[in-house]
Amino acid sequence: MINHIGFYVEDLETANAFYHPLVQSFGYDIIFTTPHCIAYGVHGSPVFEIYTGKPKSERLHVAFEVSSKELVERFHTTALALGAQDNGGPGYRSYTPNYYAAFIICPNGHNLEAVHFVTS
Numbered sequence: 001m002i003n004h005i006g007f008y009v010e011d012l013e014t015a016n017a018f019y020h021p022l023v024q025s026f027g028y029d030i031i032f033t034t035p036h037c038i039a040y041g042v043h044g045s046p047v048f049e050i051y052t053g054k055p056k057s058e059r060l061h062v063a064f065e066v067s068s069k070e071l072v073e074r075f076h077t078t079a080l081a082l083g084a085q086d087n088g089g090p091g092y093r094s095y096t097p098n099y100y101a102a103f104i105i106c107p108n109g110h111n112l113e114a115v116h117f118v119t120s
Contacts, residue, residue: 004039006049007057009108012038015050018082018107023048025078026066026114056108063113069100075114076102083107092118 009015016038020030028040028047036053039046048062066072073090080086088103101115 004041004046004049005062006037006039006051007060007062007108007110008051008054010052010056012036012050012052015108018084019048019050022075022078022082022084022106022112023064025074026064026071028064057110059109059111061111061113063101063115066114066116069116069118072100072102072114072116076104079104079106079112084112087111 019038019040023029023040028042031039031041031044031046033039037049037051039049041047048064064075066075069090076090084104084106087105088101090102091100093099093101098118099115100118101113103111103113106112
């Protein structure tokens, strides 16, 4: 399906100061960097990238699937501590059964989500 997603930011270093600790909160790390890109992911496979060199991307929604409710909560807490705006605290949503998620608006204006599908 989707291999990775990315968007353009105004300043790569400033954006990385937000996104790197945020994605570390649920187990991603920097996979590679270039002068115009930072890629985050797991096991050497990029999942999420930020870029410079073009105008900042318009508002997007990106949902990260995480492995537990605790990681949804950690994502939300970490994002707020990094200066994000709350856009829906951790909790169950009525979208589908067992959908546990939290939402934030990042400093670049994107709606980011951590979601966990609770199985028991």
